Amino acid sequence: MSTQQTKPGCVFCNASAARGFNIVWEDDEFIAFSDRSPAAQHHVLLIPKRHIDSIKSLHQADVALVERMNEIGHSILDQLNVAKDLRRMGYVIPPFNSIYHLHLHVQGLPYTSALKSLMYQVSTGTGNNDKGFGWFVDIDQAIAILNKGHTVGVFAC
Structure with a gap:
């Protein structure tokens, strides 16, 4: 996992209201803001303030971070x-993500269009896999995959 505080050129590093972000929640470690192009009735992005490239950068040691994001996401939706x-x-998996800074899509459905909903389709796993082929991983799937010591990817994992 990338552990640098900020990464030069990263749009999400140093996100703030002063930089045009509509902040909906914040603490010392995380910040959440409205998605500028919402795909759902409610669409918030939750990010760690510390730069982490993507869900693919995370390992078993990072489960607590993802679980905390899950708690915060549910609190926002509450x-x-x-x-x-x-x-x-959930998370969009590289190379299909638009920003290389870990961000959790926190959505309250319905989707604004059938086309936009395609980006966030959850592919269930079979056999020993928690996730099938797909570019979106539900947060519960991500936690299960990381808990097994695996990494999250586009292919079944």
Whole structure:
């Protein structure tokens, strides 16, 4: 995992209201802001303030970070009164992501269009795999994969 605090040229490093981000939640380690191009009725991006390239950069030692992001994401959706069955949280997997700074998509459905929903399709795993082929990993899948000592990728894992 990349452990540098910020990365030169990273759009999400040093995200702040002064830089045009609509901040919805923040603490010392994480910050959440409205997605500029929302795919769902509620669409927030939650990032660690410390630069981490992507979900592919994480390992078993990072499970606590992902679990904390899960807790924060649910807290944000609770504040927005999003029903449990209308929640989707996960990560787009490189090379299909648009920004190389770990960001959790925290969404309250419905999606704004069928086309936008395609980006966030969850591919269930079979056999020993928690996830099938796909460019989006649900946060619970990511936690299960990392807990097994594996890394998250586009292919089944």
